[in-house]
Amino acid sequence: MxxxxxxxxxxxxxxxxxxxxxxxxxxxxxxxxxxxxxxxxxxxxxxxxxxxxxxxxxxxxxxxxxxxxxxxxxxxxxxxxxxxxxxxxxxxxxxxxxxxxxxxxxxxxxxxxxxxxxxxxxxxxxxxxxxxxxxxxxxxxxxxxxxxxxxxxxxxxxxxxxxxxxxxxxxxxxxxxxxxxxxxxxxxxxxxxxxxxxxxxxxxxxxxxxxxxxxxxxxxxxxxRWIRARDEVEDLPNRSWWNDLDPVQQQLLGGCAPTGDHGWGHYPDQTPVYQWLAERDLLDPEYPPLKP
CATH class of the missing domain: 2.60.120.620 (q2cbj1_9rhob like domain)
Structure with a gap:
């Protein structure tokens, strides 16, 4: 090295x-x-x-x-x-x-x-x-x-x-x-x-x-280094209780959808919290963080 x-x-x-x-x-x-x-x-x-x-x-x-x-x-x-x-x-x-x-x-x-x-x-x-x-x-x-x-x-x-x-x-x-x-x-x-x-x-x-x-x-x-999760969430998909969580809960614990979602938000329609907001008509085109 x-x-x-x-x-x-x-x-x-x-x-x-x-x-x-x-x-x-x-x-x-x-x-x-x-x-x-x-x-x-x-x-x-x-x-x-x-x-x-x-x-x-x-x-x-x-x-x-x-x-x-x-x-x-x-x-x-x-x-x-x-x-x-x-x-x-x-x-x-x-x-x-x-x-x-x-x-x-x-x-x-x-x-x-x-x-x-x-x-x-x-x-x-x-x-x-x-x-x-x-x-x-x-x-x-x-x-x-x-x-x-x-x-x-x-x-x-x-x-x-x-x-x-x-x-x-x-x-x-x-x-x-x-x-x-x-x-x-x-x-x-x-x-x-x-x-x-x-x-x-x-x-x-x-x-x-x-x-x-x-x-x-x-x-x-x-x-x-503080730009990361502090909780110990490594290897979560292999925990026995992981599949009992809903997609929003999985996102909040650091999970990513298998279809390409990741923390940079390039795929909003694949991001659970985005989907949750869209289903409830809570996105807001006038506010940048909530733009559809």
Missing amino acids: TAATKADVAPLTPEQRADFDRDGYLMIRGALDSDETARYSAALDRVYEEEKAAGRLSPEGSMHKLSAATSVPEMAELLNHPKTFHYVWSMIGWNFHVYHSHVDVHPPIEGKRPFRFEWHQDGGRQNREIETDPRPMLSVKLAYFFSDLSEPGRGNTKIVPGSHKWNRIDGPPRRDVEWPDPPGAIEVTGEAGDVLFFDRRIWHARSDNYSDVTRRVAFFGFTP
Whole structure:
């Protein structure tokens, strides 16, 4: 396992903090050496081939797999890598954990993919249910590049520098309506071994990969440890009394519907409390947390 060493315990400088506060991101150049990059890339390719054999890739042949360290155990070395770890604790202190991570592989695609407006802030329902302007940071993310993304058009992450202080951007009436990127948008470029460190609020999206390079990236999201259930609810579905609970009770104890519901609220019609409110006509289009 790679661990932070004494040579890499200095916090970010005041200038780096100011840059991060202004722009919402920092680039960490050359964080991984060539041997590390090759090892993680090979591990990611191994899992990609397993997912391909199991028929779990997207129609375009891409892979988006949650729980990076569980899916690719070698990635656990990146949790506190000595070249990146101090960026995280410099910005959010010591009382944090990884609450969300994923590994992505995006091979080149042929032909033009149907348009979909993908610009978003991370955090799901946080961005509707917290009323401050701007909303709080709450989490930061590290994105490790295992491919040469030094040119645009390779599936690069697109961001709008400084947009982490914006609660909204203009967008289309439906995601499939052609719409321009937000003003000031850029594609983040970097060599294999570079890392993007960003505020989860920054507006971002992924570009389509029309190059001849396969994009390989791992993302780790860090948040305060109090953003989680404190009750001991692990392994609840295997408790003898679990199936006696109604769906609302299961949600309140941390359960998720098998059809895709999770805590970010991307699937409201699959979320028991949403269903309970909808059945009673208690949703309210005028109040963001209760919008249908």
